[in-house]
Amino acid sequence: MDLQKLLNEMTVDEKLAQMTQLVPQIITDKGEGAVTGPMRNFGITRKVTSKIGTLLGGTGAEQLKFLQDFHMDEDPHKIPLLFMADIIHGYRTLYPVPLGLGASFDTELAEQCCAMAAKEAVAGGLHVTFAPMVDLVRDARWGRCMETTGEDPYLNSKMSAAMVRGFQGENLEKDKIAACVKHFAAYGACDGGRDYDAVELGDRTLREFYMPAYKAAVDEGVELVMTSFNTLNGVPSSANKYLVDDILRKEWGFDGIVISDFNAFYEMISHGIAANEKECAKKALDATSDIEMMSTCYVKFGKQLLEEGEITEKQLDDAVMRILKLKEKLGLFDDPYRGASVEEEKRLHLCKEHRDLARVAAEKSAVLLKNDGVLPLDENVKKIAVIGPAADHGMIGGWFCCGTVAEAVSALDGIKGIAKNADVKLAFGSTFDPNEKPEAVADRISEAKQLAAECDAVVLCIGEEMDMSGESHTRARISISDAQAELVKEVCSVNKNTVTVIYCGRPLALEKINDISPATVIFWHPGTEGGNALANLLFGKVNFQGKLPMTFPYEGQSPYFYNHLPTGRPNGNGGYCLRYLDTPYEPVYPFGYGMSYTTFEISSPTLSSNEMTEDGEITVSVNVKNTGNAHGIETVQLYINDVTASVSRPVKEMKGYQKVELAPGEEKTVTFKITLDALKFHTFSGEYKAEKGKFKVFVSNRSDVKEFVEFKLI
Ligand code: BGC
Numbered sequence: 001m002d003l004q005k006l007l008n009e010m011t012v013d014e015k016l017a018q019m020t021q022l023v024p025q026i027i028t029d030k031g032e033g034a035v036t037g038p039m040r041n042f043g044i045t046r047k048v049t050s051k052i053g054t055l056l057g058g059t060g061a062e063q064l065k066f067l068q069d070f071h072m073d074e075d076p077h078k079i080p081l082l083f084m085a086d087i088i089h090g091y092r093t094l095y096p097v098p099l100g101l102g103a104s105f106d107t108e109l110a111e112q113c114c115a116m117a118a119k120e121a122v123a124g125g126l127h128v129t130f131a132p133m134v135d136l137v138r139d140a141r142w143g144r145c146m147e148t149t150g151e152d153p154y155l156n157s158k159m160s161a162a163m164v165r166g167f168q169g170e171n172l173e174k175d176k177i178a179a180c181v182k183h184f185a186a187y188g189a190c191d192g193g194r195d196y197d198a199v200e201l202g203d204r205t206l207r208e209f210y211m212p213a214y215k216a217a218v219d220e221g222v223e224l225v226m227t228s229f230n231t232l233n234g235v236p237s238s239a240n241k242y243l244v245d246d247i248l249r250k251e252w253g254f255d256g257i258v259i260s261d262f263n264a265f266y267e268m269i270s271h272g273i274a275a276n277e278k279e280c281a282k283k284a285l286d287a288t289s290d291i292e293m294m295s296t297c298y299v300k301f302g303k304q305l306l307e308e309g310e311i312t313e314k315q316l317d318d319a320v321m322r323i324l325k326l327k328e329k330l331g332l333f334d335d336p337y338r339g340a341s342v343e344e345e346k347r348l349h350l351c352k353e354h355r356d357l358a359r360v361a362a363e364k365s366a367v368l369l370k371n372d373g374v375l376p377l378d379e380n381v382k383k384i385a386v387i388g389p390a391a392d393h394g395m396i397g398g399w400f401c402c403g404t405v406a407e408a409v410s411a412l413d414g415i416k417g418i419a420k421n422a423d424v425k426l427a428f429g430s431t432f433d434p435n436e437k438p439e440a441v442a443d444r445i446s447e448a449k450q451l452a453a454e455c456d457a458v459v460l461c462i463g464e465e466m467d468m469s470g471e472s473h474t475r476a477r478i479s480i481s482d483a484q485a486e487l488v489k490e491v492c493s494v495n496k497n498t499v500t501v502i503y504c505g506r507p508l509a510l511e512k513i514n515d516i517s518p519a520t521v522i523f524w525h526p527g528t529e530g531g532n533a534l535a536n537l538l539f540g541k542v543n544f545q546g547k548l549p550m551t552f553p554y555e556g557q558s559p560y561f562y563n564h565l566p567t568g569r570p571n572g573n574g575g576y577c578l579r580y581l582d583t584p585y586e587p588v589y590p591f592g593y594g595m596s597y598t599t600f601e602i603s604s605p606t607l608s609s610n611e612m613t614e615d616g617e618i619t620v621s622v623n624v625k626n627t628g629n630a631h632g633i634e635t636v637q638l639y640i641n642d643v644t645a646s647v648s649r650p651v652k653e654m655k656g657y658q659k660v661e662l663a664p665g666e667e668k669t670v671t672f673k674i675t676l677d678a679l680k681f682h683t684f685s686g687e688y689k690a691e692k693g694k695f696k697v698f699v700s701n702r703s704d705v706k707e708f709v710e711f712k713l714i
Pocket of ligand 1 (some may be wrong): 130182262471
């Protein structure tokens with residue numbers, strides 16, 4: 001397809017429509033001429049909608065083929081629609097929410113999961129996913145923790161690149177879809193953890209913590225970038241020329257499509273940086289935003305802006321060309337349906353291979369926080385109680401795309417599947433309501449307690465309902481509800497053989513139950529195969545290996561993150577130091593923490609030298625030994641601290657990790673290479689470089705390790 005020729009033939013109105021994204025109901029609204037039906041809100045007519053470039057939110061081969069036909073009948077140049085949707089943790093077969101994938105520390109797994117999602121989505125007729133979301137998050141109150149891989153820039157970057165590879169493959173092969181990394185930039189740093197609120201960040205923090213994961217996606221060849229809702233230092237991202245044009249396009253060399261978030265152009269008015277839609281359009285185009293999602297500033301005012309000389313046709317052409325190029329790359333000009341196929345949907349969706357992968361992902365994402373001899377459960381147990389609001393619920397998690405709760409395996413089903421000869425009983429105990437008081441469910445709690453007293457083992461499934469995290473689901477308090485805490489207390493008082501399984505899309509404050517529950521598992525929102533994965537874990541068919549990708553704080557500590565700066569008055573130095581009057585200073589569980597059915601001993605690190613030159617490298621070695629009785633996988637983590645620099649540096653930064661598989665008694669040497677890159681930062685004078693001097697090196701299986709060795713950069 002000669003794209004330049006096509007572009008030359010397009011009118012300005014057609015170009016502006018190409019740069020607009022709406023939902024299917026608007027496209028198919030036949031209200032002729034007059035502004036009517038769903039189109040009314042947008043002040044547009046069929047003249048515009050028949051030429052639109054991309055659609056948001058349709059799914060399924062049948063629907064999308066219909067929409068493509070509908071559009072192609074009317075589009076003057078027969079430019080096919082691009083279909084985009086949020087395929088966040090699977091299309092029909094769901095794997096754990098991204099925070100859970102983060103806990104796996106397994107990038108190969110993340111890549112495989114996204115590849116599976118891509119395959120299913122292609123059959124469903126989709127071309128682009130609004131994923132990966134790689135916003136670094138430090139505040140557990142933010143509802144969108146569930147969509148991220150956590151608080152660490154190194155882990156986030158590795159995951160980001162892996163997910164892009166999984167979705168896009170080498171070069172958007174037939175079973176791949178284009179990825180759209182989001183939300184650029186620093187959306188997760190909103191004030192108070194309140195979704196959509198403002199972000200104020202210094203350049204150093206922005207670049208060193210928040211930017212690396214977006215950059216990793218760009219380096220991996222991601223096709224699209226979505227700008228975020230928030231203002232960053234006063235400027236909303238879709239109008240942020242510095243962010244989009246200067247950093248993303250010019251500095252990083254991104255030449256793909258920039259799309260806004262939902263209605264974000266129009267929201268410039270509420271942000272107070274544009275008086276009307278015309279100004280929104282001008283600011284967005286000046287910031288090189290290509291596609292306007294779910295508002296209509298471009299189509300309504302683009303032409304006028306051009307006539308008044310406020311924008312140039314070249315600006316429009318650049319944007320449209322980027323959109324056409326992606327359509328061409330996906331092969332849509334040759335086959336506008338691409339892989340959409342009802343037969344393929346039937347063959348692939350929820351097929352055994354996909355369910356197996358979703359199960360393995362859920363197993364690898366689970367984090368064992370505590371185990372006072374309860375786990376693994378005995379398969380020959382006679383009577384087992386599965387209790388709690390999540391017990392008989394397919395906890396697939398938010399952003400479930402085409403997945404359904406009905407197709408998911410609950411904890412109850414999973415346990416019944418393994419403990420075949422046991423009498424498996426169910427009790428609800430409480431609801432998910434975070435404000436529920438024990439008195440309100442006193443009868444249910446006492447019923448659950450009675451059942452627990454009669455059973456040999458109890459699996460208590462509590463935490464957050466699926467829709468308690470996600471977009472716009474900020475929580476001011478992240479504690480386990482009083483009713484759920486009472487349930488745990490009462491059940492554990494009569495049955496010490498109890499494991500508490502916590503379903504959540506964010507870190508929860510666990511202090512109310514941490515000492516009471518003899519065994520505790522974080523299971524996130526595990527997806528379609530959750531129940532089977534849980535049963536395999538609890539009965540010891542597979543071992544735990546997940547590690548926390550975010551700090552689990554006490555109530556009131558958020559935002560709390562391991563890689564913070566040091567202070568002149570560290571905790572532990574008496575009164576006038578870093579502390580809380582009413583809460584411990586350390587979190588309940590640190591970043592990187594997670595147990596398994598075996599134990600690992602990690603030796604003190606040794607360095608190949610205590611001095612490193614700028615072009616040299618240092619090898620850090622530790623001996624890792626499986627000192628327990630089970631086969632297991634340990635995630636060995638490398639942290640570095642720059643002791644003295646021109647600016648204060650984080651107390652620790654993860655610079656590498658490795659997963660090591662060991663049989664009981666087996667040991668292996670694990671080595672990491674430290675090169676200059678791992679030591680670089682934005683110095684006081686604004687350069688990105690490493691400064692000479694002392695560095696501490698920590699190697700452990702959790703971030704709160706104290707022991708270190710030192711070397712000098714000379
Ligand atoms: C969300 C995005 C999402 C978009 C389209 C917005 O509300 O912030 O993450 O991709 O909707 O569904």
